[in-house]
Amino acid sequence: MNERNDNLVPRGSSAGSSPLVCPKCGAPVAAAGTEAPLKCGRCGTPLSAGSPRAATSPIAAASEDRGEIILAIDRLSVLARNKPLISDVSLHIPVGKVTAIIGPSGCGKTTLLRSMNRMVELHHLQVKGTVRYLGQDIYGAQVNPVLVRRRIGMVFQRPTVFPTSVFENVAFGLRLDGESEDTVEKAVVSSLRRTGLWDEVKEALDRPALTLSGGQQQRLCIARALAVSPRVLLMDEPTSSLDPVATQRVEDLIFELKSDYTVVIVTHNMQQAARVADLTAFMYQGRLVEFDTTKRVFEQPKEKLTENYITGRFG
């Protein structure tokens, strides 16, 4: 596996020597070693908690203390030709948890997800506000979107396998780094094992990936995302094109992944959110209405809107 380097500014960039700075005591956080620490070594402040001056709207964090925040979204608006798709959303996503984003069609949940790894930029959308990954604004001028997407991976609605072999699909991201054949092979095998696909495809690594079933293709896409060692995995309705059995397998996988990854999943299927998510955010008409533990959102929502949606009165 390649080492995780959480520095989002390209090496050799002038301001990029130490962008990880503790927001409280200002001590530079060395990115030495394989993984950057999640806490400041000097004062113990979680690196991600956001600088104190950032104005945060009230529902940014879930009600209970969820530990370290890996992705801090503050006052985020995304506009298409000055028309807001999402407005003033603040959401702090804790590390090592599954966070679901639910809401009716067109509520902006996919836009919110795609703003977390700068995919929104591909559609010439305008982004206001901040999204911080371990304290670094991913929209910062020096930040390289390619590095952002290495740390914050994504899985799409439909399986997006490339028309190459099973092996090469998983190896795709590693090949970009020019990793040695040995490293690539180890990473591919371990990613395939992680997604439970290994036993199904180990004899068929050279077969075209398009010959796999839809469920297998989707898990292959997850394996491909995991192969470049992200910390966060964004999933945009990952089971919407799958049958119930394949859906079940992907949900099981999501549950297993949270020991090593932070998962953010967009789903239109409330039962799915209830099954897999620790935390749930409910969005409506481009705004974040409620964000809390899944249990609270489903059993005792604070907002009337949430309750109406959960109980199926609209959506």
Added chain:
Amino acid sequence: MGAWLGSPVALIPLLILGAVVAVLLIASGLKDFGLTFWGFQYRFVPGEPDASSWGIGVFLVGTFLTASLSLVLATALSLALAISSVVYLPPLPGRLLSMVTNLLAGIPSVVYGIWGFVVLAPYFGLTLEPSLRDVLGWLPGFGGPASDIGPWGTLLAVFVLTIMIIPLTTALMREALRSVPRDLVEAGLAVGATRWEVVRRVRLPVARNGLWSAVLLGFGRALGESVAVAMVIGGTSIALPPNLYASTTTVASFIFSQLDSALIYPNLFVLLVEFSLVLLVVAVVVNLVAQRFTRVELATATTLGGGE
């Protein structure tokens, strides 16, 4: 409404193709497809075309030489144009570039011909060919003396042809690159690929069949172009040109340039008709192969959706 248009109208292209072949076969009388017809012999008796004889080999060499070379140039340029308008340029300049490229397709070939004859030819003879000879003279085809008849020759024809087929190949390549599912492009970016890496590792492989089809259709176009080529190629029937500066002839430009004599000399007339039959067969084969690629493309596109 319009249902009556169905089957009878569908037959029209077939009828046209059949009629063209039949009329050409009748006109040629099928009398000359012997060994000498397919050979490379070249005997020209001035003032007596009926006593002269030409094997089609000479012309096929010129045809495939000019068409292949211009195709190599056009493929490289079209690919660059298509990639930049689909991937790199913002929407507005991208559309503008496409529009201008398409516009080039609408210029009549005789205009390209006269441009090549008047503007390009002197530049080739005085500047480009001498410098090519200096720099690349050690490469086969780039050394050796200039043609006796002046700057008109293979290289000039190749350049004019390249410019003429670029609009077609660019438009087709653009479509091929656009038809790559957006999901796949984003999936590539989501694993941390740069835009260029996505072009190289996702877009080009996925669009491969469409791109091949574009290249082949461009080849078909280049093979059949007559007017502009006839104006700049010089038109001497040398069996094997010693270098790229030498004048050659293509099947199509020979037919075009000899038509006036053919009205007087019946044997030449038959020869030209037979040449055009050969050209027709070559063009049909190239197009069939191109269509085969397009079909594969469609099949891949439908499989890409996945599903159980």
